[in-house]
Amino acid sequence: MRPMKFTAVAIAATVSLGLTACGGESDGNDPATPANPPMTSAAPEMSTSAPAAMADGQFGPGCAAVPTDASNPGSFEAMAKVPVATAASGNPLLSTLVTAVKQANLVDSLNSAPAVTVFAPTNDAFGKIPKADLDKVLADKKMLTDVLTYHVVEGKLTPEQLAGSHKTLQGGEVTVSGGGTEFTVNGTSMVVCGNVQTANAIVYIVDSVLMPKS
Secondary structure: OOOOOHHHHHHHHHHHHHHHHHHHOOOOOOOOOOOOOOOOHHHHHHOOOOOOOOOOEEEEEEHHHHOOOOOOOOOOHHOOOHHHHHHHOOHHHHHHHHHHHHHHOOOHHHHHOOEEEEEEEEEEHHHOOOOHHHHHHHOOOHHHHHHHHEEEEEEEOOOOOOOOHHHOOOOEEEEEEEEEEEEEEEOEEEEEEEEEEEEEEEEEEOOOOOOOOO
């Protein structure tokens, strides 16, 4: 849950100071001092601050790691054209998640879902789990399925709809707090790249794996 790639404000300030320094004292009649050129239209354009989100709405510092070449299957443009499991398979941030989804035989289920929101843990998120515990989850299909489906919510939640509690496909609930371009899931997992579009889902890439209550 949009980030954005992480400055027009500084340029605007410079232009504003320059205009202030150049104007005011001359009445425009002194031949040695040319009249100030009309710059009223340029100043408002330059004072627009840099957006917090990317042009297509993605946000968060983690978005900087997403490939920018549209021909790359992991780029935002490419992911928007394919269903969510296929989209994740092209994203270098999500290779561990893709392995887990395949292990649980959830690829077809996710790809065929009509509209879902997915909280997708990065490779580093899985790396926070002790290897012995991660291996145990990967080896237990039911446990793995429960963990993965806990990251999926029915319906496409836009950033404006994200805050609040949402029932997951696993049956439990996730609670999202925050707003704008900063969100936290279950109090600990940060959205590092949000509002990523796929053909059937909105993806919020998170920095920690979400664990359902046992």
